[in-house]
Amino acid sequence: xxxxxxxxxxxxxxxxxxxxxxxxxxxxxxxxxxxxxxxxxxxxxxxxxxxxxxxxxxxxxxxxxxxxxxxxxxxxxxxxxxxxxxxxxxxxxxxxxxxxxxxxxxxxxxxxxxxxxxxxxxxxxxxxxxxxxxxxxxxxxxxxxxxxxxxx
Amino acid sequence: xxxxxxxxxxxxxxxxxxxxxxxxxxxxxxxxxxxxxxxxxxxxxxxxxxxxxxxxxxxxxxxxxxxxxxxxxxxxxxxxxxxxxxxxxxxxxxxxxxxxxxxxxxxxxxxxxxxxxxxxxxxxxxxxxxxxxxxxxxxxxxxxxxxxxxxx
Numbered sequence: 001x002x003x004x005x006x007x008x009x010x011x012x013x014x015x016x017x018x019x020x021x022x023x024x025x026x027x028x029x030x031x032x033x034x035x036x037x038x039x040x041x042x043x044x045x046x047x048x049x050x051x052x053x054x055x056x057x058x059x060x061x062x063x064x065x066x067x068x069x070x071x072x073x074x075x076x077x078x079x080x081x082x083x084x085x086x087x088x089x090x091x092x093x094x095x096x097x098x099x100x101x102x103x104x105x106x107x108x109x110x111x112x113x114x115x116x117x118x119x120x121x122x123x124x125x126x127x128x129x130x131x132x133x134x135x136x137x138x139x140x141x142x143x144x145x146x147x148x149x150x151x152x
Numbered sequence: 153x154x155x156x157x158x159x160x161x162x163x164x165x166x167x168x169x170x171x172x173x174x175x176x177x178x179x180x181x182x183x184x185x186x187x188x189x190x191x192x193x194x195x196x197x198x199x200x201x202x203x204x205x206x207x208x209x210x211x212x213x214x215x216x217x218x219x220x221x222x223x224x225x226x227x228x229x230x231x232x233x234x235x236x237x238x239x240x241x242x243x244x245x246x247x248x249x250x251x252x253x254x255x256x257x258x259x260x261x262x263x264x265x266x267x268x269x270x271x272x273x274x275x276x277x278x279x280x281x282x283x284x285x286x287x288x289x290x291x292x293x294x295x296x297x298x299x300x301x302x303x304x
Contacts, residue, residue, distance in 0.1 A: 024269040025242030061272075070276030087244055090177030093271035095247025103255055117176040119245035120213075124222030 015152045017045045018080035018101065021052040023061075025091035030055060032086060032141070036111075039142045040084070043149045048076040074100070082107045082152055084145065087132075088116040095121060102127050109148045111135055167304045169197045170232035170253065173204040175213075177243035182207060184238060184293070188263075191294045192236070195301045200228040226252070234259045234304055236297060239284075240268040247273060254279050261300045263287055 017040050021033040030053070037053035051057050061069055073093075077083070083101035085094050087110045101108045102125075110132040112118050122132055131148070135141035169192050173185040182205070189205035203209050213221055229235070235253035237246050239262045253260045254277075262274050262284045274284055283300070287293040 022242070024271055066272045066276030067278060068276070069272035070278065073273070090174070090242045090244050091271070092239055092242050092244070092247035092250070093273040095244035095249075096251045096271065096273040097247075098244070099248045099251030099255070103251070119176055119243070119248065120218045120221035121225070121245040121248040124218030124220070126219060126222065 012081065012152045014044050014046050015081040015149060016048050016079055017149070018049045018077050018083040018097070019047050019052050020049065020083055020085035020094050020097045022086075022089035022091035022094060023052060023057065024093065026089050029086060029089055032088075035138060035141065036084065036086060036145060039145045040149065043146055045149050048080050049073060073097070077101060077104065080104075080106060082109070082148070084109045084111065084148065086111055087118050087122055088112045090117075090119070095119065098122065098130070102129055105129065107131070107148075107152065109133070109144070111141060111144060164233065164304045166196050166198050167233040167301060168200050168231055169301070170201045170229050170235040170249070171199050171204050172201065172235055172237035172246050172249045174238075174241035174243035174246060175204060175209065176245065178241050181238060181241055184240075184290075187290060187293065188236065188238065188297060191297045192301065195298055197301050200232050201225060225249070229253060229256065232258060234261070234300070236261045236263065236300065238263055239270050239274055240264045242269075242271070247271065250274065250282070254281055257281065259283070259300075259304065261285070261296070263293060263296060 033053040037047055037050055040047045077100055085098055098108055108130045110122050114134050114136055133144050185205040189199055189202055192199045229252055237250055250260055260282045264270050266286050266288055285296050
């Protein structure tokens with residue numbers, strides 16, 4: 001039953017989503033990344049880059065080389081149907097991933113809090129594949145994610 | 153005389169350099185960006201994206217739309233022979249610009265302080281066009297920039 005419910009959310013069955021958020025730029029929004037991850041799971045999406053929402057991430061990555069982390073993340077991006085980035089916390093990695101997703105020509109949804117000071121490379125980006133939205137609260141954040149996945 | 157001195161620094165006469173640093177991610181390293189800008193000017197390079205080192209930048213950009221800022225920066229990147237990024241302060245814009253420079257296949261030099269927590273998208277990037285270096289002090293920062301411009 002659960003599977004049936006999930007499958008109707010997106011036109012594309014179980015789209016693969018790359019979830020992008022700050023790791024070394026700061027983990028202060030970890031709870032938000034977890035909410036985004038949970039929402040994506042609820043829609044039936046397959047979250048390929050789930051580790052951004054993993055509170056144990058630092059421990060896991062301590063055993064990996066920088067090259068292994070890069071290679072894991074870019075390997076997942078190549079397989080993704082879309083990217084969702086939380087851009088409230090400035091992050092060099094998130095900016096890099098947004099660019100790579102646009103180069104790969106997949107839809108990108110950038111979400112941020114109203115008080116965030118967001119890069120002009122995001123806010124002023126004319127690429128029709130990128131959509132930037134401000135979420136005033138958790139309920140609207142969830143809804144924006146559901147709407148985006150639905151339209152894939 | 154000054155022109156002759158400058159011209160011998162780089163094999164490529166007056167290479168155009170895109171200088172990338174944090175703007176909205178935080179301006180705490182503005183003095184460093186200014187030093188990088190001055191060093192580049194001394195080598196005879198043409199700094200196309202000089203505004204990152206401009207203390208009045210916020211004022212100038214207040215009169216521009218997000219699209220105008222994006223369009224100015226990406227227009228300059230297209231004309232650049234290389235990109236030099238200071239990656240100590242996490243910045244979504246810097247990450248985006250690094251990616252765009254690599255897609256355009258121009259050399260990228262990423263510089264950071266020893267204590268910086270730098271993204272794996274930079275540190276683990278296997279692209280042969282990207283070089284990442286740690287500078288312990290201002291003298292070494294200057295020398296790294298001079299060496300990079302020389303090799304262009």
